[in-house]
Amino acid sequence: MSVVPNTTGNFTATNVxxxxxxTATMACGFLMVLLxxxxxxxxxRQAALAWHEPSDWGHTLIIPFISGYFIWNKRHIIxxxxxxxxxIGAAIMVFGIAWYMVCNVGPAAFAHHNIRATGLAITxxxxxxxxxxxxxxxxxxxxxxxxxxxxxxxxxxxxxxVTYRMQDISAKGAYVFLNIIGIQTEHAGNVLTxxxxxxxxxxxxxxxxxxxxxxxxxxxxxxxxxxxSLPKLWQQIALVAxxxxxxxxxxxxxxxxxxxxxxxxQNFMSGEFHHMIGLVWLLPAFFSYLAVLWVLSQFLIEADxxxxxxxxx
Numbered sequence: 001m002s003v004v005p006n007t008t009g010n011f012t013a014t015n016v017x018x019x020x021x022x023t024a025t026m027a028c029g030f031l032m033v034l035l036x037x038x039x040x041x042x043x044x045r046q047a048a049l050a051w052h053e054p055s056d057w058g059h060t061l062i063i064p065f066i067s068g069y070f071i072w073n074k075r076h077i078i079x080x081x082x083x084x085x086x087x088i089g090a091a092i093m094v095f096g097i098a099w100y101m102v103c104n105v106g107p108a109a110f111a112h113h114n115i116r117a118t119g120l121a122i123t124x125x126x127x128x129x130x131x132x133x134x135x136x137x138x139x140x141x142x143x144x145x146x147x148x149x150x151x152x153x154x155x156x157x158x159x160x161x162v163t164y165r166m167q168d169i170s171a172k173g174a175y176v177f178l179n180i181i182g183i184q185t186e187h188a189g190n191v192l193t194x195x196x197x198x199x200x201x202x203x204x205x206x207x208x209x210x211x212x213x214x215x216x217x218x219x220x221x222x223x224x225x226x227x228x229s230l231p232k233l234w235q236q237i238a239l240v241a242x243x244x245x246x247x248x249x250x251x252x253x254x255x256x257x258x259x260x261x262x263x264x265x266q267n268f269m270s271g272e273f274h275h276m277i278g279l280v281w282l283l284p285a286f287f288s289y290l291a292v293l294w295v296l297s298q299f300l301i302e303a304d305x306x307x308x309x310x311x312x313x
């Protein structure tokens with residue numbers, strides 16, 4: 001119970017319960033343990049997918065820590081006033097857990113990794129509302145949705161909606177690039193045939209070479225960099241959007257490099273080496289993204305300097 005002034009200037013009692021940061025932290029820790037226990041099967045499966053396919057989904061293990069850093073950066077604002085828990089959050093949590101249970105024991109159509117994740121998402125939102133209240137949640141919405149979008153493996157059913165098109169772009173791009181640098185290459189569907197000394201070397205641009213997973217990782221990286229480094233909305237949108245052509249271009253170079261290496265040994269185009277090449281190409285892609293971030297940040301500096309000069313005059 002707290003006392004606040006009303007519109008007439010008189011003080012009236014309200015049914016607002018305030019809790020300290022220490023109490024909220026202890027309650028959050030306890031409820032998070034229970035949450036992990038309830039959703040253990042989902043967490044176990046997600047960790048297994050990321051562990052066994054690190055080049056594709058390894059970034060999902062890092063996303064929760066990035067989201068935690070987002071919240072840590074806003075901690076002074078969030079905890080500047082006593083927290084006001086909203087008990088409707090408990091009802092939201094119950095609904096999220098019920099959703100998850102229906103997915104586990106209900107119709108087979110609901111037994112899907114991403115659909116189960118919806119129940120986890122609803123429960124996390126309820127937990128935040130319950131402990132922090134609606135006002136403090138203003139600074140938690142973005143980290144929460146960032147985690148829910150990027151910290152889970154996207155199923156093949158959804159990925160294939162874009163993957164086939166990405167395969168086609170990667171195959172055609174590598175075909176053009178190889179011919180430009182003087183390597184005779186033929187293109188048929190998603191198969192590149194490289195002609196070298198009368199011998200034919202075939203490179204199949206399979207689903208794993210589409211670059212779709214690199215694109216997802218770059219979107220996650222772009223959103224984090226935009227949120228932390230760029231204050232203007234147009235800059236943030238531009239950085240995230242530019243992650244798409246950068247990831248596509250780098251993937252074209254990755255496919256082309258596999259074709260070049262395959263001219264010397266076709267074993268380079270498959271197996272562990274194939275995955276290693278994908279990881280190697282992430283470095284120039286990352287530095288290209290940093291360069292784009294730097295260019296976009298310069299617009300803000302130049303605008304500020306122009307405003308200062310105009311005010312001084």
